[in-house]
Amino acid sequence: MRFAVLGSGQVGRSLGAGLVRHGHDVVMGSRDPGSEQVRAWVAGSGDRAAAATYADAAQQGEVAVLATAWSGTESALMLAGAENLAGKIIIDVTNPLGFGPDGPHLVIGHTDSAGEQVQRWLRHSRVVKTWNTVNHAHMIDPKIPGGPGTMFYCGNDADAKTFVADLLDQCGWPSLDAGGIDGARLLEPLTILWVRYAMAHGTSDHAFKLLRP
Numbered sequence: 371m372r373f374a375v376l377g378s379g380q381v382g383r384s385l386g387a388g389l390v391r392h393g394h395d396v397v398m399g400s401r402d403p404g405s406e407q408v409r410a411w412v413a414g415s416g417d418r419a420a421a422a423t424y425a426d427a428a429q430q431g432e433v434a435v436l437a438t439a440w441s442g443t444e445s446a447l448m449l450a451g452a453e454n455l456a457g458k459i460i461i462d463v464t465n466p467l468g469f470g471p472d473g474p475h476l477v478i479g480h481t482d483s484a485g486e487q488v489q490r491w492l493r494h495s496r497v498v499k500t501w502n503t504v505n506h507a508h509m510i511d512p513k514i515p516g517g518p519g520t521m522f523y524c525g526n527d528a529d530a531k532t533f534v535a536d537l538l539d540q541c542g543w544p545s546l547d548a549g550g551i552d553g554a555r556l557l558e559p560l561t562i563l564w565v566r567y568a569m570a571h572g573t574s575d576h577a578f579k580l581l582r583p
């Protein structure tokens with residue numbers, strides 16, 4: 371499968387490298403695909419890795435992973451072009467975070483979510499929210515003490531969710547369907563709980579787990 375990973379931050383680089391390790395082709399979309407950081411990522415990730423503008427990456431990817439800072443997400447999607455993503459599965463990893471003196475907080479919540487906003491921006495794509503509740507280092511092949519945890523996902527398209535559940539399984543994550551894309555109203559606040567634990571205990575190696583009968 372050829373993935374477009376939109377955004378070259380920590381998440382884009384970790385997920386991109388992990389997907390390549392699992393045998394996928396990855397084209398990383400960036401405002402500056404020639405930057406030193408992006409070139410280093412391509413050079414260190416093997417023959418299946420490449421970089422391009424957001425628009426070219428979106429066009430080339432069969433599936434896209436949205437790994438942008440929330441504040442830049444609308445702009446990144448405008449650069450990518452909704453027409454280049456139409457009909458495709460979009461794996462939305464974003465969290466709608468603002469940063470204040472008390473740490474990160476949600477800038478959307480309760481009655482809306484980033485996942486729903488992304489689905490509105492990409493009306494003809496099939497958005498599935500996942501991977502937003504763990505640190506980037508554990509998104510693929512997690513090495514969490516006491517793990518594996520549970521990776522929640524949600525979206526409106528059943529086939530897209532089946533694809534994502536299979537991908538999560540391939541990447542070492544037991545997963546759980548959290549319903550339609552409005553489930554992002556539940557998954558995104560989990561990030562704040564994750565951050566509080568991280569700040570209190572000085573760790574990034576934790577994740578949520580649903581215990582079931």
Ligand SMILES: NC(=O)c1ccc[n+]([C@@H]2O[C@H](COP(=O)([O-])OP(=O)(O)OC[C@H]3O[C@@H](n4cnc5c(N)ncnc54)[C@H](OP(=O)(O)O)[C@@H]3O)[C@@H](O)[C@H]2O)c1
Nearest residue numbers: 377378379380381400401437438439442446464465505506
């Ligand atoms: N860090 C984590 O462990 C983690 C875990 C779970 C979820 N998340 C979520 O995943 C997303 C990515 O996280 P991150 O830590 O990788 O974020 P980041 O480093 O802050 O930003 C990721 C990328 O977003 C792109 N971007 C930023 N502003 C933009 C703009 N105005 N227009 C277009 N693109 C812009 C940039 O890519 P280019 O410079 O290549 O264009 C940037 O490298 C965030 O929404 C975050 O909340 C992060």
